[in-house]
Amino acid sequence: MSARVKICGLTRPEDVDAAIECGADALGFVFYGPSPRSVTADQAAALVRRIPAFVSVVGLFVNPSQQEVEAVLDKVPLDLLQFHGDETAAYCSGFGRRWIKAVRVRESGQIERAFEEFRDSAGLLVDAWDPEKYGGTGRAFNWDLIPEDRPLPLILAGGLSSANVFAAVNQVKPWAVDVSGGVEQNKGIKDFQKISHFIKEVHRVCKTD
Ligand SMILES: O=C(O)c1ccccc1NCC(=O)[C@H](O)[C@H](O)COP(=O)(O)O
Numbered sequence: 466m467s468a469r470v471k472i473c474g475l476t477r478p479e480d481v482d483a484a485i486e487c488g489a490d491a492l493g494f495v496f497y498g499p500s501p502r503s504v505t506a507d508q509a510a511a512l513v514r515r516i517p518a519f520v521s522v523v524g525l526f527v528n529p530s531q532q533e534v535e536a537v538l539d540k541v542p543l544d545l546l547q548f549h550g551d552e553t554a555a556y557c558s559g560f561g562r563r564w565i566k567a568v569r570v571r572e573s574g575q576i577e578r579a580f581e582e583f584r585d586s587a588g589l590l591v592d593a594w595d596p597e598k599y600g601g602t603g604r605a606f607n608w609d610l611i612p613e614d615r616p617l618p619l620i621l622a623g624g625l626s627s628a629n630v631f632a633a634v635n636q637v638k639p640w641a642v643d644v645s646g647g648v649e650q651n652k653g654i655k656d657f658q659k660i661s662h663f664i665k666e667v668h669r670v671c672k673t674d
Pocket residue numbers: 473474495497500501502525527549592598599600601602603604622623624625643644645646647
């Protein structure tokens with residue numbers, strides 16, 4: 466088994482460097498004003514200059530206008546768009562870029578329906594539902610709701626940390642895992658040791674399979 470790791474919500478150069486050094490496969494930048502992890506296009510552009518080849522750059526948006534996404538794309542070389550709100554598949558496809566869609570899971574059957582609705586995506590990210598937040602909740606959801614039959618790559622998110630990622634990958638066998646709060650000291654401030662421990666746990670569970 467293999468599972469890739471995306472570290473999301475980076476805001477500082479030292480955290481970008483840490484994630485790369487620890488072996489992250491993808492780095493996520495939040496373009497959503499209300500988030501404490503939000504960055505401007507100019508800040509992200511400077512951070513992305515530090516990222517070498519073969520580490521993916523992901524831009525996260527929540528119900529953005531088309532102009533907002535295009536303004537970011539003008540300045541930041543994103544490999545992948547991540548839509549984390551209530552966007553439709555047609556909207557997500559409208560930028561001529563590869564994209565993934567987040568689904569906030571609260572009931573059975575939801576993921577199966579999302580696989581169908583977002584079949585043109587490069588992957589489905591499953592995250593915890595929250596009544597007030599679109600993501601970055603630090604909370605896990607019931608992994609038993611994830612079907613074994615997956616027509617798209619499944620990215621597991623929501624409340625992951627070094628304490629539970631071994632069990633999560635072992636049970637769910639996702640294409641990738643996505644973490645934000647579980648590798649932080651404070652919101653938007655990552656922690657080298659937590660990133661390192663998290664990625665080592667993912668590699669450890671992948672070796673045991
Ligand atoms: O990080 C945020 O503040 C955020 C705000 C609104 C939508 C999404 C957001 N973050 C998404 C992520 O960082 C992750 O994809 C995912 O939600 C996991 O977060 P966490 O539970 O903190 O590991």
